[in-house]
Amino acid sequence: MNRPFSREFWIRVLLLLLGLAIAHLGVTLFLLTELGSDPFNVMIQGLTRTVDQPLLTHGRIHLLVSLLIVLILLVADRRYIGVGTLLCMALGGPIIDLYSLWLSPLIRGDAPLTLRLPLLVLGCVILAFGMTVVIRSEAGTGPNDLVAVVISEKLHAPFGLTRVLVDLCFAGLGFLLGGTLGLGTVICAFVVGPAAQLFMPLSRRLVESCLKRGTG
DSSP: OOSTTSHHHHHHHHHHHHHHHHHHHHHHHHHHTTSOOOHHHHHHHHHHHHHOOTTSOHHHHHHHHHHHHHHHHHHHOGGGOOHHHHHHHHHHHHHHHHHHHHHTTTOOTTSOHHHHHHHHHHHHHHHHHHHHHHHHHTSOOOHHHHHHHHHHHHTTOOHHHHHHHHHHHHHHHHHHHTOOOOHHHHHHHHHHHHHHHHHHHHHHHHHHHHHHHHHO
């Protein structure tokens, strides 16, 4: 990313926020179907049940694990951490709460599976697109996605495959710790990564186009 607080810096941050808003719309659709949590949150759920301390709620453990990932990467390779990483950590929860307020009257957990299943898949696809905009903005990557981004770049492996393997590890660990798997967890693990891989070139072109117009 260009020097702090330059025009390019602000364009990249705005693109990241756009991607964050899109991604969390997908997450909200996913959660409201009540067909299972995403793999990362299954792991957090398992940790919450294993620790079983009133002060360590799901949200607080989620934040602590995210901070741990960020700290590890600050030591290993700080170029993956940016102002956008902190924005993702701070704004993700409130964005989902806002979307849930708007959408919960329209999407009910007791709705037929034939309605909830397409919404779940749509949520995964929207999440994947928003995630790639965040990644390609290069203003910082959300903590949940950092693991897959770093592994894929370090090993020169396809992001889609890496994301699937990371999600399966999260889900498996969460299940062993006592987290609850669902149909949505499995679908998310196998859909989000490959969908993101397909969206990467589109998101790159979107970011480059916005930067060209904004700084030209």
